[in-house]
Amino acid sequence: MQIYLDYSATTPTRDEVIFLIQTTLAQQWGNPSSLHEWGQRAATVIEVARSQVANLINASPESIIFTSGGTEADNTAIMGVARLYSQPQHLIISSVEHSAISEPARMLELCGWQVTRLGVDAKGQVNPQDLANAIQENTVLISIIYGQSEVGTLQLIPELGKIARQHHVLFHTDAVQVAGRLPVDIENLPVDLLSMSSHKIYGSQGAGALYVRPGVELVPLLLGGGQEMRSSLTGMNTPSRSGTQAVAIIAGFGKAAELAMEEMATETPRLIKLRDRLFSHLIDIPGLIPTGDLSQRLPHHVSFCLVNADGESINGRNIVRQMNLAGIGISAGSACSSGKLNPSPILLAMGYSDQAAMAGIRMTLGRDTTEEDIDWTAIVFQQVLERLRK
Ligand SMILES: Cc1ncc(COP(=O)(O)O)c(C=O)c1O
Structure with a gap:
């Protein structure tokens, strides 16, 4: 899958x-x-x-x-x-x-x-x-x-x-x-x-x-x-x-553009439902901090960062790689230049620590995303995290 x-x-x-x-x-x-x-x-x-x-x-x-x-x-x-x-x-x-x-x-x-x-x-x-x-x-x-x-x-x-x-x-x-x-x-x-x-x-x-x-x-x-x-x-x-x-x-x-206009009235509420479903699956994961505004928000957008109990963050790029191996394409918020991992300037501007700003994750949904995709993603994500936290 x-x-x-x-x-x-x-x-x-x-x-x-x-x-x-x-x-x-x-x-x-x-x-x-x-x-x-x-x-x-x-x-x-x-x-x-x-x-x-x-x-x-x-x-x-x-x-x-x-x-x-x-x-x-x-x-x-x-x-x-x-x-x-x-x-x-x-x-x-x-x-x-x-x-x-x-x-x-x-x-x-x-x-x-x-x-x-x-x-x-x-x-x-x-x-x-x-x-x-x-x-x-x-x-x-x-x-x-x-x-x-x-x-x-x-x-x-x-x-x-x-x-x-x-x-x-x-x-x-x-x-x-x-x-x-x-x-x-x-x-x-x-x-x-x-x-x-x-x-x-x-x-x-x-x-x-x-x-x-x-x-x-x-x-x-x-x-x-x-x-x-x-x-x-x-x-x-x-x-x-x-x-x-x-x-x-x-x-x-x-x-x-024409088709986006035609479909917006049904597609946007559908995405909002899926987005909130994904957030609700993930929200109880220890150390997961949703980023951005949860209500004034793009309809298809889920983002968060991950910090361990000891304050150490989990490198977002490692999570992206592991999810990819499991067949799921997501993205890390932080940019990589000349091989060096930099904290996300966006998360830093929002007041996150350097550590947390290295641990941004983004999952963005679209026309082909189904409820099954969301539920499976949440299961795989927790398994990946458990592995990385060992
Ligand atoms: C907010 C925002 N502005 C500008 C761009 C750049 O757009 P393009 O990829 O079409 O050059 C992007 C692309 O990710 C974006 O998300």
């Missing part, structure tokens, strides 16, 4: 998407910028996908820029705003951002920008008052992750965005883990820029999107032919991203 429980890392490409990618590659291989029949057919494919992705967040299609993924969408938001300024300004992010935000922020810091990393509470949430206090005269952008990928916590984006708007500061949110899993209505969300990714919602890897509220200007990250154009409110076309679009992959992203 094989069980995949790493849907936050990537989701299996769904059959409808694979079929559409294949037929698009075979039939709509034209360059969407070409004026002839072949090109225009490909351009139509892209525009259909743009509407489908826009629909996922109740946005207008003109406000969607296709990118190569969530990382590029995040980088475009941060660097696209930063490059509007000839002098360094002030950026606010949280201390629990994905590296696709924290790394561009670090780069700006090296270029003389001031970067405030808002602290979070033990559940990983930013306090809106802290955001209000951090805004300065020269703050030009705030970027706060919507659903944290490692610990599952949802931020109070409506409140945080409202504060940004009151201070006339642009607000970006990385919604890569949220879009397609929870309803997002951009019309009623005070957000100017929002990142999404295809491979988190059963599309394929290689496509993402940045929502840009009409009227918001960005300097493109990629310069060239300006294939992705955005009509601003003034009616002028603003080049937003260059490079011939990956037509088939984008078509698949659109299809995945």
